[in-house]
Amino acid sequence: MIEIGLAGKPNAGKSTFFKASTMADAEIADYPFTTIEPNVGVAYVRVECVCKELEVYPCGNCVEGWRFIPVKIIDVAGLVPEAHKGRGLGNAFLDNLRQADAIIHVVDASGSTDEEGNVIEVGARDPVEDVKFLEEELDMWLFGILKRNWDKIIRRIRMEKRDPAKYLAENLAGLGFDEITIKEATRNVDILNVSDEDLLSLAKKLRKLRFKSVIAANKADKAPEEFINKLVKIGAIPCSAYYELALRMAAKNGYIKYLPGDEDFEILKELNEKQRSLLEKIRNFMKRFGGTGVQKIINKVVFEELNYIVVYPVEDENKFTDSKGNVLPDAMLVKKGTTARELAYKIHTEIGEKYIYAVDAKKKRRISEDYELQHNDVIKIVSAA
Ligand SMILES: Nc1nc2c(ncn2[C@@H]2O[C@H](COP(=O)(O)OP(=O)(O)OP(=O)(O)O)[C@@H](O)[C@H]2O)c(=O)[nH]1
Structure with a gap:
């Protein structure tokens, strides 16, 4: 099964995104709360089922013409600055990512958490900094691994007269690299003669090729428009994990009719004032963004980044x-x-x-x-x- 790692600094909303995306109704999954381990769960991509085109609708395996196909989601330990040096849960964070096919980078688009994840006032932190920060941590982590092993690798290549790219691929297989990726990253690089600077730029290339990612501009429900626009410009998708979770819970309890990825919902039961007002806000958000964004993000990872x-x-x-x-x-x-x-x-x-x-x-x-x-x-x- 495809594995997607949820990464981001503490308080960005990873756990909320995880809960929201893995909470499935009986209609979609065989059992609700499809959590495998505390931090591993099952989410779904949503596609139009082919049964309509084949005129065998309803096929019995889709929900109103929508197919929900499982993918694994891993809630990766919160990232703090200098994780690559083992700070915070740094090692756990990076180890969790080894197995991931791609990353959803959950960013606090409202700018209301500082770089360590402490709560600050809305708009006080530029979320684009967080995007760069994850990339830099990954680069430094990969750089560290290359640097630690480089001399040994070079010696072996020389002694055993091995094909450099092939040998490197064998050594980095544990991080999910294959020969094609290594060949592409080392094109125009003389593997036997590299400086630290070259190694860092190799680490960057490797990160870009290996860790396909989508930025979730989370907390868009309270984010300044300027921040949302900035993030959208670099490819992010605005979302509200909190609203998605609220919708899935309301649907599960029979208050509304809502399928993950829908652009609207239908109220089925009498609501109290608090519920009505929250749902009203959620509806306005969905009108503005075409849904809560959570499903769009999962679909983008699988179909656009990973090319499935x-x-x-x-x-x-x-x-x-x-x-x-x-x-x-x-x-x-x-x-x-x-x-x-x-x-x-x-x-x-x-x-x-x-x-x-x-x-x-x-x-x-x-x-x-x-x-x-x-x-x-x-x-x-x-x-x-
Ligand atoms: N307004 C708003 N708040 C959100 C959203 N998603 C999460 N939050 C809130 O942000 C806070 C942090 O959310 P979590 O999901 O616990 O964050 P996390 O990234 O898992 O944090 P760690 O577990 O510390 O790594 C909580 O108070 C959430 O309710 C959102 O989409 N909108």
């Missing part, structure tokens, strides 16, 4: 079902560029090994094993398994 698409494996290419008659039983997230054969392996190693051919169920046509899957493809794999 959705495909639907089926066993019956005419009814779009599995062997038990379930219509479109699975929606799978796969990387753009995944081939039909690779999909077979992803479904099951044995299905991949004993692959015979694949069928595009929409066009009822055989496809070659190296056909690159497209978003919303419905695929039947025929295998001797």
